[in-house]
Amino acid sequence: MLTLYHAPFSRSTSILALIEEMGIDDRIDVQEVTVARPDGTGGPDPHNPHPEGKVPYLTNGTDHVRERGAIVAYLTDLFPETGLGRPVGHPQRGAFLSWLFYYQGVMEPVLVLDWTKVDHPILRATFRDLDAVLARLSEALDGRPYLLGECFSAVDLLLSSPFQWLPDAMPEDPSVQAWIRRCADRPALKAVVERERLALSA
Structure with missing residues (x-):
């Protein structure tokens, strides 16, 4: 089991x-x-x-x-x-996996670095910075409610999760804020x- x-x-x-x-x-x-x-x-x-x-x-x-x-x-x-999820063969399989890896490899490290106020040019070049991450989310959510389109998926759950615990990292972009609220409001x-x-x- x-x-x-x-x-x-x-x-x-x-x-x-x-x-x-x-x-x-x-x-x-x-x-x-x-x-x-x-x-x-x-x-x-x-x-x-x-x-x-x-x-x-x-x-x-x-x-x-x-x-x-x-x-x-x-x-x-x-x-x-x-x-x-998006199974093998689904037209959004690549986008689904990309968001999962983006979260682990970029977004979470950037959030932790920003939270701890650790900064260095190499870190920014490797992981981007919080502004870049929030801009990526804003771009993806422009005109649609969820990262993969009209339907909530596991990538929305994962990528919205840190904002439930780190309200100071809440972006100013209204579309991203609305997405975070939609995800937080899931039963x-x-x-x-x-x-x-x-x-x-x-």
Whole structure:
């Protein structure tokens, strides 16, 4: 059976939201583990098989997947009938994969560098800067509600996720702001966040 190793209110929360969106929560065993938090709390969990003690981490028998973009691709390929991905042969397969890799390889590093106020010409040349990332989102969303067109997909869930937790990074562009609000208003994400809040306060 598929097993997801998850820590509440972490990067893996977006994968829980994806699972909820896809309606496959009955096919995945979610194992809650602890992780080291930026504020110094938490720590490695001996029950977490991730080689670096991080989340999310997905296992499927002897196979294993780490990094959110890879997990998104893996799950949407495994369950193409849910419509959240773009399977091999789909005319938007390339765009779908490009956004997943753009998030992992460019967008998240840029957001972290901006948040920590780390700057250097080589970093900007390699990863771009926040203005460039936000401009790319604005261009992609010009005249359409979601990154791949009229329908919400897993790339919208992944690329909008940091803005739910980093409101200071909220772009000024109205079309990007509206997209972030549409993604945040998804019932699946709201349900997952509410469950995590209730579990935290219990």
